[in-house]
Amino acid sequence: MRTEVRFAGFGGQGIIRSGLILSMATCIYSxxxxxxxxxxxxxxxGGSCKSEVVIADEEIDFPKVDDPDIVMVMSQEAYYKYGVTAKKGGVVLVDPDMVTDRNDPREVKMFDVPATKIANEVGKTIVANVVMLGALTAITGIVTPEAVRKAILRNVPKGTEELNMTAFEKGYNYGTQLAGQRND
Amino acid sequence: MRSRAVLTGTHFLSGDLACAEGAIAAGCRFFGGYPITPATEIAERMSRRLVEVGGVYIQMEDEIGSLAAVIGASYTGKKAMTATSGPGFSLMQENIGLAVMTEAPLVIVNIMRGGPSTGQPTMPGQQDVMQAKWGSHGDYEIIALAPSSVQEMFDLTIDCFNLAESYRVPVMLLADEIIGHMSERVKIPAPEEITIVDRKKPKGPPNEYQPFKPDDDLVPPMGCFGEGYRFHATGLTHDEKGAPKTVSVEEQTKLVRRLCDKIRKNTHKIVRVQEVMLEDAEVAILAYGITSRAALSAVRKARKEGIKAGLLRLITIWPFPTELVAKMADHVTAIVVPEMNYGQIVREVERAAKTTPVSLLSKLGEEPHRPSEIITAMRKALQ
Amino acid sequence: MKQTERMTQHPLTKYLRSERMPHIWCEGCGNGILLNSFLTALDELKVDLDKIVVVSGIGCIGRAAGYVNVDSFHTTHGRAIAFATGVKLANPDLQVVVISGDGDLFAIGGNHFIHAARRNIDIKVICANNFNYGMTGGQYGPTTPLEAWTTTTPYGNIEHPFNLVHLAAASGAVYVARWTALHVRRLKDSIKKSLQKEGFSFIEVISPCPTIFDRYNKRGTAVDVMKWFKLISNVKHGHDPAKTEITKSQIMVGEFVDVERPSYGRLLRDMTKKVQEKLKEKKAK
Structure with a gap:
């Protein structure tokens, strides 16, 4: 089984880091x-930024995302560019405070995760990507939260571990609630 | 500090970092370079790691100086490398010629981006594959390998050093931005499982040493500076003693032919390819680097759709495996060559394939070929 | 040794690859004097000839590397210093000397020069300055005086020349001197001093070019040029390098800079030691 994940936003939001954490969690800690x-x-x-992760049980030939199962959008520009690229039945996570002009496609499952807002509550905008990652883990179940926690610790600067773990838990809980509310 | 040299274990690394680790594991102890996207991470990693293992990292004033310093280090007996991308690779061309002429074993990594000129610094390309072979003036042969995974960024970097030491020639690792910046799981083996080749040393007394007198394999043993050989090397045409011979037809012919033949005549030993489902293939894809991964996916999908597709992946780009391609061309009805350029290696394929039709699938810019595009090209080629 | 043998054997023969003689230099050229001073310096210092590397670039003086009987390398045009940097850092036990010309070192190779001086790479640079590109038939270069005639300044040179010692000093060289081909003993002493000193050193040797530049500019024979050097050179040790510009009436010569500054190699070795000790501590924990 092959799962394709796309993270999109602008430079400085930790978009690339999100991809690295998710892929490390899958191939090193799972x-x-x-x-x-x-x-x-x-x-x-600033500037647009995209990170892609392909996850599979088998050996991965083509390493790029071709037809994404999961899309995470953290900026207006990213929404215009990638908001509608998820495949039918795919999952799209959007930070609603970063994306105001919307025209959500019907054939995908949309989840609004106010990651930037939650990150600010936790203490720093910079961890919004980790909040998002928490929600993604809870909603999609593509990887265990334990694996993601381990990967986060390997990927964040020293001294910010606690902040990042809190951000992840907040996002994970938010995602669990969202997933529970949905019945489709 | 031997224990720090090989980071045995399973890691999650980008291609650039895996390349740096491969270099350290291969015994590289000198890096001269200049930062350039998308190869900078190699320099960054080397600046940290070389100090740990007692090597030298120097950031030169430009890529011309970088390669000059690397040749100098190689002549002291150190395994040395540089890493760059298109614009820097262009600046290195003059000293690639010098390294060829003075038979300096060294490794040049080129993480290819979009050109010409400054082009698209953060985007992938395969636009320097011809420049790698033909970029410096005069006739010469080099060796170039094309990794298609992060694991190969590690493995082939080691191979590059071994080939450089074996043939006394600059060896190039031609990767692209995607492979350089892509992260995957990498297995770094134990030091004793890594094959390391060192250059041949002269056997006779130092005063009888002739620095450019080859053995039967056309490769001269290499004495190094400070070892008492007191020899001279020059970018000028020279005889076996290293003395300039700037007006001799005979010496020019002899030297240039040997420099080329030491690679050409060993092509069968140097060349490596990967063959996938070619036995009964009607249509073959010839690809290298990132493109070969889309091609592999395309072949698998095409087989499911009933198309008899196969893949010839070039691990060695130079010397070009002409014979292998010719043999494959005899057994298929069409060959498709996807490249992230406007048609480069396809020319070599056409030359080798003779009457078998060869079609180019060109792609320029951010995205590599999608497997579906390659399948479409195969269908078209079969019509 | 028999009397006749002693007569025919030049005292510096053992330092030369005699099979490469005769050299390519014109009679009256300053390159031979420069090379002689260098070899005499090696002789007097009893330098281990297995541990010295001579590097040169392209140009008449660039052939010097091929004539000396030590490890030597003749690089591409302008790249001698960059190559030498690699040699010195990769094997700090070697004494590395660059012998090249004004065009090679300061036009095409200018960038490498200033950065090697800035980094204080422990190499010795000896520059034959003949004010033009002699090997290619006398084109103007970075040291050609204003108004001088060369084959590419048919109406006279309109470019301002570099003051090489000023450039070297400003770039960070720890030893800077200038002599003319006339000052053989002082030149040799300067070379000896620089070989014994750690860091980037620069010695400029003002050299006659009787076949090309001096002829084009009607300076007379090599002897005339040497007489002229004698007339206008002015020895001033410690003089401000900024005020040593070569003019028609004066060539300021002497040792202009002799200071101490840690070399790149030393700083690198110190850093490496510290880093490795830290790693060991970490491992022990």
Whole structure:
């Protein structure tokens, strides 16, 4: 089974890091294969940014996302570009405070996760990506929360472990609630 | 610090970092380079790791100086490398010629991005594969390998060093931005499981040493600076003693032919390819690097759809495996060559395939070929 | 040794690859004097000839590397210093000397020069300055004086020349000197001093080019040029390098810079030691 995940936002939101955490969680802390690729512009901050993860039980040939099962959108530009790219029945996570102009496709499962808002409550906007990752873990179940926790600890700067773990738990709980409310 | 040299175990690394680890594991102890997207992460990793293992990292003023310094380090007996991308690779061309002429074993990594000129620095390309072979002036042969996974960024970097040491030639690792920045699981073996080749040393007394006198394999043993050989090397045409021979037809012919033949005549030993489902294939894809992964997916999908497809993946791009391609061409009705350029290796394929039709599937910019596009191209080729 | 043998054997023969003689230099050229001073310096210092590397670039003086009987390398145009940087850092036990010309070191190779000086790479650079590209028939270069005639300045040179010692000093060289081909003993002493000093050193040797530049500019024979050097050179040790510009009436010569600054190699070795000790501590824990 092959699952394709796309993270999209702008530079500085930790989009690439999200992809790295998810793929590390899958291929190092679980027994699946994963590959992470990315696309970014010349800007370190701002500018559109995309990170892709392919997860599979079998060996992964094509490492890029072709027809995404899961899309995570964290900026208006990313929404315009990738908001409608998820395949039929796929999952789309949107940060509603970052994306105001919307025209959600019907054939996908949309989940609004106010990740930036939650991150601010936790203490720092910068961990919004980890909140999102928590929600994604809960909603999609593609990887265990324990594996993601381990991968987060390997990927965040020293001294920010607690902040990131809190962000992950908040996102995970939010995602669990959202998933529970839905019955489709 | 031997224990720090090989980070045995399973890691999750980007292609660039795996390349740096492969270099350290291969015994590379000198890196001269200049930062450039998308190869910078190799320099960053080397700047940290080389100090740990007692090597030298120096960030030179440009790529011209980088390769010059790498040749200098190689001449002291150190295994040395540089890493760059298109614009830097262009600047290195003059000293690639010098490394060829003075038979300096070294490794040049090129993480290819979109060109020409500054082009698209953060986007992938396979646009330097011809430049790798033909970029410097004069006739020469080099070796170039094309990794298609992060694991191969590690493995083939080691192979590059071994080939450089075996043939006294600059060896290139031609990867692309996707492979360089892609992260995958990498297995780094135990040091004793890694094959390391060192250059041949001269056997006779130092005062009889002739630095460019080849053995039967056309490769001269290499004495190094400081070992008492007191020899001279020059970018000028030279005789076996290293003395400049700037007006001799005979010496020019002899030297240039040997420099080329030491690679050409060993092509069968150097070349490596991966063959997938070619036995009964009607249509073959020839691909390398990132493109070969889309091609592999396409072949698998096409087989399910009843198309007899196969893949010839080039691991060695230069010397070009002409004979292997010719043999394959005899057994298929069409060959498709997907490349992230506007038609480069396809020319070599056409030359080898003779009458078998060869079609180029060109792609430029951010995205590599999708497997579906390759399947469409195969169907078209079979019509 | 018999009398006749002693007569025919030049005292510096053992330092030369005699099979490469005769050299390609014109009679009256300063390159031979430069090379002689260098070899005499090696002789007097009893330098271990297995542990010295001579590197040169392209140009008349670039052939010097091929003539000396030590490990030597003749690089691409302008890249001698960059190559030498690699040699010195990869094997710090080697003494690395770059012998090249003004065009090679300061036009095409200018960037490598200033950065090697800035980093204080422990190499010794000896530059033959003949004010033009002699090997290719006398085109103007980065040191050609204003108004001088060369084959590419048919109406006179309109480019301002570099003051090489000023450039070297400003870039960070720890030893900077200038002599003319006339100052053989002082040149040799400077070379000896630089070989014994750690860090980037630069010695400029003002050299006659009787076949090309001096002829084009009507400076007379090599002897005339040497007489002229004698007339206008002014020895001023410790003089401000910024005020040593070569003019028609004066060539300021002497040792202009002699300071101490840790070399790149030393700093690298110190850093490596510290990093490795830390790693060991970490491992022990």
């Amino acid at each position: 027994d699946k294969n994963a590959v992470q690729t990315q696309s970014y512009g010349p800007e370190s901050r």
